[in-house]
Amino acid sequence: MKKTAPVNKIIPFSNVDGPGNRTSIFFQGCSLECLFCHNPETIRLCRHCGACVPVCPAHALRESGGRVVWNPSACVQCDACLKACPHLASPRVREMTAEEVFAEIRRTAPYIDGITVSGGECSLRHAFLQELFPMVHSLGKTCLMDSNGSLDYRQFPALLSECDGVMLDIKAVDLQWCRTLLGNDGRMPLANLDFLLQAGRLQEVRTVIFPGFPEENGRTVRYVAERIGDRCDYKIIRYRPFGVRPDGIRLLGDECTAQEDAEAYAALARSLGASRARVI
Amino acid sequence: MSEALKIIQDPTLTYHQELLALARLGESTDDSLRYSDEYYEAKRRGALCDLNEGVMPYRPRYICPDYDLLFEKGCDFLQLDPPEDLAEALNVLEIFYCHVPSITSFPVYLGDLDRLLEPFVVKEDRAYAKKLLRLFLRNIDRVQTDSFVHADIGPEDSVTGRILLELTEEMQLAVPNLTLKYDPDRTSDDFALACIRCMLKTAKPSFANHRMFVGEWGEKYAIASCYNGLSIGGGGFTLPRLRLYECSLGARDIEDFLSRELPRHIDLQLEYMDKRVRFIVEQSTFFRTNFLVTEGFVHQEKFTGMFGVVGLAECCNHLLGITDVHQGFGMNPEATALGKRIMDAIEERVANHTAPYCDAYGHRYRLHAQVGIDSDGMDDSPGTRIPIGAEPPMLQQLEVNEMFHPYFPTGTGDIFKFEETYLKTPEAILPIIKGSLARGLRYFSGYLENNDVVRVTGYLVKKSEIEKLRQKKQSLNNVTVFGMGAQDGGHALDRRVQHHEENSACQ
Numbered sequence: 001m002k003k004t005a006p007v008n009k010i011i012p013f014s015n016v017d018g019p020g021n022r023t024s025i026f027f028q029g030c031s032l033e034c035l036f037c038h039n040p041e042t043i044r045l046c047r048h049c050g051a052c053v054p055v056c057p058a059h060a061l062r063e064s065g066g067r068v069v070w071n072p073s074a075c076v077q078c079d080a081c082l083k084a085c086p087h088l089a090s091p092r093v094r095e096m097t098a099e100e101v102f103a104e105i106r107r108t109a110p111y112i113d114g115i116t117v118s119g120g121e122c123s124l125r126h127a128f129l130q131e132l133f134p135m136v137h138s139l140g141k142t143c144l145m146d147s148n149g150s151l152d153y154r155q156f157p158a159l160l161s162e163c164d165g166v167m168l169d170i171k172a173v174d175l176q177w178c179r180t181l182l183g184n185d186g187r188m189p190l191a192n193l194d195f196l197l198q199a200g201r202l203q204e205v206r207t208v209i210f211p212g213f214p215e216e217n218g219r220t221v222r223y224v225a226e227r228i229g230d231r232c233d234y235k236i237i238r239y240r241p242f243g244v245r246p247d248g249i250r251l252l253g254d255e256c257t258a259q260e261d262a263e264a265y266a267a268l269a270r271s272l273g274a275s276r277a278r279v280i
Numbered sequence: 281m282s283e284a285l286k287i288i289q290d291p292t293l294t295y296h297q298e299l300l301a302l303a304r305l306g307e308s309t310d311d312s313l314r315y316s317d318e319y320y321e322a323k324r325r326g327a328l329c330d331l332n333e334g335v336m337p338y339r340p341r342y343i344c345p346d347y348d349l350l351f352e353k354g355c356d357f358l359q360l361d362p363p364e365d366l367a368e369a370l371n372v373l374e375i376f377y378c379h380v381p382s383i384t385s386f387p388v389y390l391g392d393l394d395r396l397l398e399p400f401v402v403k404e405d406r407a408y409a410k411k412l413l414r415l416f417l418r419n420i421d422r423v424q425t426d427s428f429v430h431a432d433i434g435p436e437d438s439v440t441g442r443i444l445l446e447l448t449e450e451m452q453l454a455v456p457n458l459t460l461k462y463d464p465d466r467t468s469d470d471f472a473l474a475c476i477r478c479m480l481k482t483a484k485p486s487f488a489n490h491r492m493f494v495g496e497w498g499e500k501y502a503i504a505s506c507y508n509g510l511s512i513g514g515g516g517f518t519l520p521r522l523r524l525y526e527c528s529l530g531a532r533d534i535e536d537f538l539s540r541e542l543p544r545h546i547d548l549q550l551e552y553m554d555k556r557v558r559f560i561v562e563q564s565t566f567f568r569t570n571f572l573v574t575e576g577f578v579h580q581e582k583f584t585g586m587f588g589v590v591g592l593a594e595c596c597n598h599l600l601g602i603t604d605v606h607q608g609f610g611m612n613p614e615a616t617a618l619g620k621r622i623m624d625a626i627e628e629r630v631a632n633h634t635a636p637y638c639d640a641y642g643h644r645y646r647l648h649a650q651v652g653i654d655s656d657g658m659d660d661s662p663g664t665r666i667p668i669g670a671e672p673p674m675l676q677q678l679e680v681n682e683m684f685h686p687y688f689p690t691g692t693g694d695i696f697k698f699e700e701t702y703l704k705t706p707e708a709i710l711p712i713i714k715g716s717l718a719r720g721l722r723y724f725s726g727y728l729e730n731n732d733v734v735r736v737t738g739y740l741v742k743k744s745e746i747e748k749l750r751q752k753k754q755s756l757n758n759v760t761v762f763g764m765g766a767q768d769g770g771h772a773l774d775r776r777v778q779h780h781e782e783n784s785a786c787q
Contacts, residue, residue, distance in 0.1 A: 015708030
C-alpha cells in the first residue's frame with residue numbers, strides 16, 4: 001500500500017514560509033501541545049467522535065461507518081467544526097499519497113522557488129517526505145522543513161540528504177519553562193540545533209517572544225544567538241493571542257508582544273553575533 | 281440647456297478640460313463619415329462601441345514617435361537641435377511632447393526613457409541628474425495631465441532607470457504610467473526586485489513580456505496609454521470594441537452566436553475601422569502635413585487598427601446560462617473553454633480581413649483586450665478578465681490569463697492587489713511574474729492595498745483626487761473622472777487581495 005499522510009491544507013503561494021514564493025503543505029498532527037499554539041486544531045488527528053457534524057451549517061460533514069467524512073466542495077470554511085472539536089483536531093483533512101501532493105505542486109511549480117512542509121509537525125511524516133522531496137527536486141525546486149525539532153534528526157540521514165534546510169523553532173531552553181510551555185523537557189530541539197548547524201541544514205531559527213517573561217525570553221535568545229552566529233537567519237516573532245487556548249491565555253495573556261520589545265531582543269541577538277536576527 | 285452651456289457651467293472641469301470637451305462637441309456637428317444602418321443599430325444596442333473617438337478623426341488615436349531620431353537629428357519644425365547634455369535632452373522632450381497628438385490630445389508614449397537618457401545621465405553628477413529628472417517628471421505630471429501618458433523602461437538595468445524608480449516612489453504621481461520591458465535574460469533580478477518594490481508602493485511600473493512583444497513587433501515597440509503594444513515610429517489608427525455580452529444577447533444558442541451573431545458584429549466593426557482608417561489617411565491632413573510625418577518621426581505604414589473586445593466573461597456566462605459569476609468564466613472550465621472558442625473565431629476572422637494601409641503588418645488589424653470605460657458598469661468586464669469580485673485564487677487567475685493574453689499584440693493585462701506583507705518580500709512576487717510570463721502572460725500589474733495611487737483598469741489615479749471630484753472640486757488630471765466612474769459603476773478598486781494566510785502552526 002502507498003504511504004499516505006494527513007494533509008490539513010496546501011497553500012499554492014506563500015510569502016511567509018521561507019524565502020521567495022513557496023507552496024506550503026501543512027500536515028495534520030503534532031508531536032507537541034504548546035500552550036501558545038495558534039492553530040491548535042492541527043495538533044491531533046480526528047478521532048471521529050462526530051461532535052463537529054451537527055454544528056456544520058453547510059452540511060459538509062457526515063458520519064459514515066464510524067468515520068466523519070468531509071465534503072470539501074460543500075465546505076464554506078467557517079471553522080464551526082474546529083470550534084466544536086473537543087480533541088484539538090480537524091475533520092477537514094485529506095489523506096494523500098506523495099503522488100497526489102506532487103500533482104498539486106506540479107501545477108504551482110512554474111511560479112515558485114520551492115516547497116515548505118509544515119504542520120502540525122512535518123518530521124512525523126519523514127517516510128512520506130523521503131518520497132516527496134526527490135519528486136520536487138526533479139522539478140528543480142527546493143524543499144524546506146518547518147519543524148519544532150522534537151524528533152531526533154540524526155535518525156533521518158536519508159531524508160536530510162534530500163532536504164534543503166530546516167526552519168527550526170527554539171521556543172525555550174530552561175527545563176522548567178519548557179515543561180510549562182511545551183509539555184516536555186525541550187532537550188531534543190536543542191540537540192537538533194547543534195546537529196543541523198553542523199550538517200549545514202539549518203535554514204533559520206525562530207523564537208517567539210512572550211510579553212511579561214523577560215528572563216525566559218532573554219535566556220532563549222542568548223542561547224540561540226551564541227550558537228548560530230551568522231550561519232543562519234534568526235527570526236524573532238511576537239506572541240499573538242489569536243487562536244490560543246484558554247490555558248495559554250491565562251499564562252501568557254491576551255496582548256501581543258510590543259514591536260519595540262521584540263526589536264530589543266533582535267538587537268540583543270545581533271550584539272551576540274547573530275547578525276541575521278530580525279523581527280518578522 | 282445646450283451641450284456647450286453644460287460644459288462651460290460644469291464646476292468640476294478645468295479650463296483645458298472644457299476646451300477639449302468643446303472641441304469634441306464641435307467635431308460631432310459633422311456627419312460626412314457615414315456607416316451602414318446595421319452599424320448604427322448595433323451601436324444603439326451597445327454591441328459596438330466607438331469609445332467616443334469622435335465622428336471625424338483628424339489624427340490617429342495613438343502616436344508613438346521615434347525619439348531616437350529626435351535626439352539624433354533634432355526637429356526642424358520645432359527648431360530643436362540634437363541635445364548635448366541632460367538639461368537639453370529633457371527640455372527637448374518637454375517641448376516635443378506638447379506637439380504629439382492623440383485621442384486625448386496628450387502624448388500616450390513618452391519614449392524608452394532610460395535608454396534615451398542614459399548617455400546624458402551618466403555624464404552628470406548623480407544628485408544633479410536626479411534633480412533634473414525630478415523637475416522633468418513634475419513637468420510631465422502638471423503639463424501632460426492625463427493618466428494615459430506612458431513611459432517605458434528596461435529591459436536592462438541603468439542609472440537612469442534606478443533614478444526614475446526612486447523618484448516615482450518619492451513623488452507618488454499618477455502621471456506618467458510606467459512599464460518595465462521585462463526579459464529575464466536581460467533584466468537582472470536586482471533591478472526587477474527594485475521595480476516590484478516601486479510597483480507595490482506606487483502601482484507602477486507594470487511588467488511587459490518583452491520577448492512576446494519583440495516576437496510580434498520587433499525590438500522597436502512601445503507600451504503606450506494603458507498597456508498598448510504598438511510600433512515605435514507608428515501607432516494605432518483607431519480602437520473600437522465589440523461588447524461581447526451585448527453581441528451575445530441576440531443569439532439563440534452558442535452555435536448561433538458563433539456562426540451568425542459573432543461574425544456579423546465582427547464584420548460591422550471591421551467596416552467601421554476600414555472607413556475610419558481611410559478617412560484618417562486620405563481625408564485628414566495628419567499624414568500629409570504634420571511634422572511628425574514629414575520629418576520621419578512616424579511612418580504611416582507602421583500604424584495599424586486595433587480591434588478591441590470587452591466582456592468575454594459575461595458573454596460566455598450568458599451563452600451558458602450561468603447567473604452566478606463565481607461559477608462562471610475563469611472558475612468553470614466549460615465557460616473558459618467557450619471563451620477560447622470565441623477568441624479563436626475572432627482572431628481568425630480578423631486575420632482573414634484585408635485592412636486598408638497597415639502595410640507593415642501585412643494589411644492586418646491586431647487584437648486588443650480593451651480595458652473598459654467607466655460607463656461599462658458591471659455588464660462587460662475589461663477584455664478577457666474575470667469579473668471583479670469573482671476572481672479565483674491567484675494561481676487560477678494566472679492560468680486563465682495565460683490562455684488569453686497571447687491573442688492580443690496591441691495589449692491586454694491583468695492587475696493583482698497585494699497585502700502589506702509583500703512589501704517585505706518582493707522576492708516572493710518575482711517568481712510569479714517570471715513563471716507567468718514564460719507561460720504566456722503578456723502584462724502584469726500590481727499594487728498594494730491602501731495606496732493612494734491605484735491602478736483602476738489600466739490607468740492610474742489618486743484616490744485623493746477622486747475624493748476632490750466627489751466634493752465638486754476640480755482635478756487637474758483628465759482621467760480622475762473615469763476612475764470615479766469605474767469605482768462607482770464597476771467596483772474597480774474592490775479586486776481580490778492576495779493575502780498570505782496565517783498558517784504556520786507554531787506562531
